[in-house]
Amino acid sequence: MSQNTPKTVPGLACPTCRKPVVHEHRPFCSKRCADIDLSRWLGGRFVIPGGSLDEADDSRGDLGDGAAGPRRDPSRGTD
Numbered sequence: 359m360s361q362n363t364p365k366t367v368p369g370l371a372c373p374t375c376r377k378p379v380v381h382e383h384r385p386f387c388s389k390r391c392a393d394i395d396l397s398r399w400l401g402g403r404f405v406i407p408g409g410s411l412d413e414a415d416d417s418r419g420d421l422g423d424g425a426a427g428p429r430r431d432p433s434r435g436t437d
C-alpha cells in the first residue's frame with residue numbers, strides 16, 4: 359500500500375524546483391521538471407557564462423577614441 363509514494367534520492371535536489379529528486383526521474387523530481395529544464399535549453403534562455411558577447415563588444419571600441427590615451431575629466435577644465 360506504500361507503493362503510492364515515489365522513491366526519492368537522498369541528498370539530491372531537483373535543479374528546476376529544488377524538491378527532492380525522484381529516482382525514476384533523476385536528476386529531476388518529475389517528468390515535468392525534466393521537460394522544463396530541456397525547454398529552457400532549447401529556448402536559449404539559459405545564459406552560458408563566458409559567452410562571446412564581450413569579444414564582439416570589444417571590436418567596437420577600436421573605432422572610438424577610448425584607446426588613444428587616458429581620459430580627461432571634463433570637470434578639470436581646459437588646458
Ligand SMILES: [Zn+2]
Pocket residue numbers: 372373374375376377386387388391
Ligand atoms: Zn522539480
